[in-house]
Amino acid sequence: MQQNVVELENLNFSYSEDRLLLKNINLNIAKGKITAIMGGSGSGKTTILRLISGQIKPNQGKVKVFENDLSKISIKQIHDIRKRLGLLFQFGALFTDINVTQNVAFPLLEHTNLSKKLINKIVAMKLEAVGLTGTQNLMPNQLSGGMARRVALARAIALDPELMLYDEPFTGLDPISLNTTAMLIKKLSTSLNQTAILVTHDIAVTMGIADYMYFMANGEIIAEGTPQQIKETSNPAVRQFINGEITGPFQYKYATKNSYQQYLEQ
């Protein structure tokens, strides 16, 4: 039987009382595979990653990571789980008061007793893997957006976590760095048997590297399957998303009161 590293069961979540953001989400992430989550802006993809990393709690339903129900375990156990996962933040979230080396070395310094020399070596390796050799002594404010994002990627993979959560690793990258990053994600998955959750908008690249895909719209999962199945799907919303058509069943709207109701209330 295939083993799942992450399972979301009948999950509901809302930030505020008047709007349910995630509705009845069921999602399984298989071990050693790359699973992509796609969907429009604001459909709740980042929120799912925040749920999996235990930063927020679901209103209903279960989040299971490494077979632990996050709502049933202590803070300390959540910390133990977090040591086994890496999260690439959508906006990088680099520490702005320390340089690139110290940023990438941060998890190594906190969780291992490696010597300084070895840590520097690992940092250099990770930076090379993301294509940023020689940036060691720059401060985060001296990096371009795409560079900062790749430094954040290097920091997230520093400890070679079993589970990687990538929040839009490809946005703002030039085609070469984009391919480098995609290859890196694939390589980590195949050579280290790392499980990956990939949140992205980039259909073409994702089709190439993902093993399984989920499509989200308006807080629900509307389609799932292997890239091949997705390519052949007849689901009009997915087809619209893949082809980037403006009109169709899939609508970018912030699910809230209709505008005329707002006028009436004023």
Add this chain to the structure above:
Amino acid sequence: MRHITNFIKTIGHPFSSLIIMLGECTRLFWYLLTGCLYSLKRPQLIIKEVYFSGVLSLLIIAVSGWFVGMVLGLQGYNTLQRFGSVSVLGSLVALSLLRELGPVLCAILFASRAGSGMTAEIGLMKATEQLDAMSVMAVDPIKRVVIPKFISGIIAVPLLTALFDTCGILGGHFVGVNMLKLDQGTFWSQMQGSVDLHNDVINGLIKALFFGFIVSLISVYQGLQAKPTAEGVSAATTRTVVHSALAVLALDFILTAFMF
């Protein structure tokens, strides 16, 4: 009816938010206490913060102390002259600084120079998800970032107060002896005769310790609860300075009532 409820709300809101704030501060304080051990095991984190909050405040504290001492010298001289007792100028300057002005002014200066900085830094780290990033890496941001800042404030304020007092006395000496030509021997011996080590010096430093504690607590609390936006951080910074000043003055009254 609506007016009445609105009226009650207007009155009640500041009270309830004050009580909520006190409650949150207390909870934060307990959390800080329980996490202290972790930070004490990593003194280099605290040293770095003491450098930022303490060492970089040395100049402003020394200069302010010097001026306050000079003003005390001038004012004291004018008043004492009317009673023909200018000889006690030294005691007057030293006692007012050691017992009151040193700890209070130093704490308020510290709040505006370093406390506001702590608030802004923590608030910005929160706004840019740096604190989230840390906790996802299984590092408790309170222990790693907040507690060292908190401890550094408690260490720095008493030390800065000692410096403030010293510079103030030298400033008073400068005005009294060098400008107004009082007798240097009388100035020092009067001071020596009237200042008590335990009653005046130590009590003043104990005050400073309390002030350092309250200012640091307010600073980190405001940073942690700042709204993660530019306005939120700037409002929190302002609140740090205002609340610290109020808290220091109120606490000063209580401590003075107990000590002297």
